[in-house]
Amino acid sequence: MKFNWNYPTTVWVGKNRIDDLASACENLNIKNPLLVTDKDLIELPFIKNILASLKKKFSQLRVFSNFSGNPIGENVEEGVEIFKKNNNDGVVTIGGGSALDVGKAIAFMSAQTRPIWDFEDIGDYWKRANNNISPIIAIPTTAGTGSETGRASAIINKKTGVKKIIFHPKFLPSIVILDPMLTVDLSPRLTAATGMDALAHNLEAFCAPGFHPMADGIALEGIKLIKTSLITAFNDGRNIEARQNLLAASSMGSTAFQKGLGAIHSLSHPVNSKFNMHHGLSNAIFMPYVLTFNKKFIEKRISTISSFIGLENNFKSFLDWIITLRKELKIPHKLSELIQIKPDQIEELSQMALEDPSTATNPSKLKKEDFKKMYEYSIEGKLF
Ligand SMILES: [Fe+2]
Structure with a gap:
């Protein structure tokens, strides 16, 4: 069974909806996506399958995965550099909360000139941002943080060691894919904690x-x-x-x-x-x-x-x-x-x-x- 929701954003729900990822890119007019996922996922068979099928449509597909849990500002900076160098026009982000937070932040920061900390979730700091932000497709592989429907990313400032909430309404992904098949291999321990x-x-x-x-x-x-x-x-x-x-x-x-x-x-x-x-x-x-x-x-x-x-x-x-x-x-x-x-x-x-x-x-x-x-x-x- 497939379901399409439009609240709070476009959400495609159902078993094997991941097969619709290429159409999601098409819907958003993404011609050259950057795929963001974390280090620990990149070698897993289901991610390899997703990559292989996306490469059929985007032969030049680039992947950024040089980070793992608890991402820092420098991880986002590195992703932004790749995004710009590669002339990407959208982000497909797959993983747990950390991967989704990094992917969203890369799409957002690629359009900004100020440092990321200038967009901390304080008052109306978000209004400082340039709004021309590339579209984001978010695909969670855990069921906990809900970053896929959130308008913020949690990124650690390495200098202070404090996790900062970076906020902008356009952090909200344009399309979310909720595919239960991507979470079936989560361990009972992680299922419990994320739940x-x-x-x-x-x-x-x-x-x-x-x-x-x-x-x-x-x-x-x-x-x-x-x-x-x-x-x-x-x-x-x-x-x-x-x-x-x-x-x-x-x-x-x-x-x-x-x-x-x-x-x-x-x-x-x-x-x-x-x-x-x-x-x-x-x-x-x-x-x-x-x-x-x-x-x-x-x-x-x-x-x-x-x-x-x-x-x-x-x-x-x-x-x-x-x-x-x-x-x-x-x-x-x-x-x-x-x-x-x-x-x-x-x-x-x-x-x-x-x-x-x-x-x-x-x-x-x-x-x-x-x-x-x-x-x-x-x-x-x-x-x-
Ligand atoms: Fe939480």
């Missing part, structure tokens, strides 16, 4: 303050899809329906979080960069601690989610579901089961969490002390 990232996006977006019923509706359905399919895909990676549901939920999460994220992400980002911990895994660990910390402010919202996804209409049933889900996905309950954080490091992490852009849309206003407590409770395994 929990998608869950965190939908959950935090739904609980973020503000009037945004469109985002709320998408987030609710995204959570339901994860409830239906995450355990299934974890136990049976080749279940196409579950894989497709998770890809949809991931794209929905990033569509919904235009409304905002919250403390799960604020706590995660510092441990991701300082301890190189997988982003989805840390989100999964922090989730129940943040839920119980925020309880007073989100009890009603969480009850709404509970009844929508077929649980009892209260906060506790949702919390119990999250805790059971984590157990079934073999995700530890305590942060200390994975990393050792020294007491003096909590101070630094809490300051970073406070300054994280996700903090502004947490349901309750947070101080540094609150983050300290949330880190301590997560280390001890104590819910609020």
